[in-house]
Amino acid sequence: MNNIAVILVNPQMGENIGAAARAMLNFGLKDLRIVNPRDGWPNQKAIDMAKGAREVVDNARVFFSIEEACHDVEKLYATTARRRDMNKMIVSLPDLPELITQNDNLKSAIVFGCEKSGLTNSEIALADAIINIPSSEEYGSINLAQAVNITCYQLFISEYEFSNEQFKSEDVCNKEQLHNFLEVLESELEKGSFFKNKDKKDSMSLNIKNIFSRSNLTNQEVNILFGIIKSLTKKR
């Protein structure tokens, strides 16, 4: 991620620059370059919106042209929302990480156009490839900071090792405790004439066992359940 820069070309609103900086740092990018920001630089609104990503705003570099901004860049990727008829490789954003990984020893930059109209065709012509940001056909106009945000997110998750898990507790109850609870519950249900229909008792009992067996209960939670039964049966 250290080898990837974000270039904003002619951004209009400081708020978007700041929000883009925040999104960059959220996903591990720090090299922000700005070509001709409309309202000059530094910009207080950018600082305010960046919140904890102040360092990205403070270290941002401002240039007079896209050519200057990418002087040390070896691979330049131009983002677009709508299709451009240009003789150039078009890659959907979800596949950008793979493209960058193919050249991961090279300095890359991802370029974003201004809020109003995106990149011009002559800016896109400078790029090695066009990055198409997928969006709904109904409304494809993505806010500048949001475009930077999903691009950085897409790059980040391709490197991030994530895992899905049940919460791991040291305190998971053992089966004996669970069965003790189920016995107490059934016995109290018998007393309360819960199993009126004898034919359905077995399937009812099975359902109850299922509910609590799949719930990954901790000792603490089983104790709470014991307490609930005790409390509910107090008046009998």
Added chain:
Amino acid sequence: MNNIAVILVNPQMGENIGAAARAMLNFGLKDLRIVNPRDGWPNQKAIDMAKGAREVVDNARVFFSIEEACHDVEKLYATTARRRDMNKMIVSLPDLPELITQNDNLKSAIVFGCEKSGLTNSEIALADAIINIPSSEEYGSINLAQAVNITCYQLFISEYEFSNEQFKSEDVCNKEQLHNFLEVLESELEKGSFFKNKDKKDSMSLNIKNIFSRSNLTNQEVNILFGIIKSLTKKR
């Protein structure tokens, strides 16, 4: 996507509500529900930020509690940036689409907490699963609208059929034209004593052939290249 709602709990800034609405429509979601917006409702800042997603703001429903907001929801997913120690399935955002697809006949909602502190533990306790939004360890505080944005993007791209492609032109030049050009180029280079070092002529010639052969040139572009040679050799 029609079966997925976004619920914002106690959002503070109208700008974030509007930006979230815009991101939703960018990625095909429309069902926005808001629990106790701090600054009341409707909110002009939300309307302004939503831009072309005005319909999402106009159709948003406001509730007094998260329980009311999800009354018709069958699967509730609570988003968090930091880990919570709660006995509940934790799924990383990139795997949320798969989780939703497993229940795609059910009404789902994704819940986002307020800007300052996210969802409370008691709000998370209502959810079927916790959705962890991956972010950098250095700065994990994601703006509310940005969190909605990447969540909607992640859902959208899982359904979206994207393809990477070279620009397909009807006008791609055939090899004869390309070879004609290469011949003219080489002959002019000979005249200009480009191949001074006879030992290197073959590898030089190979390189030149390579450059133009991999460039997916159109007829129009080959004509431009002919013109360039003509123009450059005019003074001889």
